[in-house]
């Protein structure tokens with residue numbers, strides 16, 4: 001854990017960004033939303049907590065460091081996340097099911 005990780009909003013249930021909606025051992029990422037530039041564990045957290053609708057990152061935002069590994073605090077770019085099955089810094093596995101609804105967060 002490093003002390004400089006961004007805050008994660010919404011109903012989290014632990015310090016690794018698991019939330020009331022997604023809390024399996026693999027659910028360890030939070031995503032910075034393009035609309036408010038705040039990190040949330042998932043789209044449901046954003047929908048329940050934010051006072052506005054979620055905006056997806058556009059295709060030209062792929063270099064944005066918008067994905068947080070909740071295990072080690074490493075930030076991935078959107079492009080790096082979409083390419084990865086695990087954290088490049090700490091090797092924590094990411095939930096492959098998250099990619100099934102990547103279009104909720106990123107223009108695909």
Ligand SMILES: [Zn+2]
Nearest residue numbers: 033035036050
């Ligand atoms: Zn937002």
Ligand SMILES: [Zn+2]
Nearest residue numbers: 019021042045
């Ligand atoms: Zn959630």
Ligand SMILES: [Zn+2]
Nearest residue numbers: 069072087090
């Ligand atoms: Zn990590």
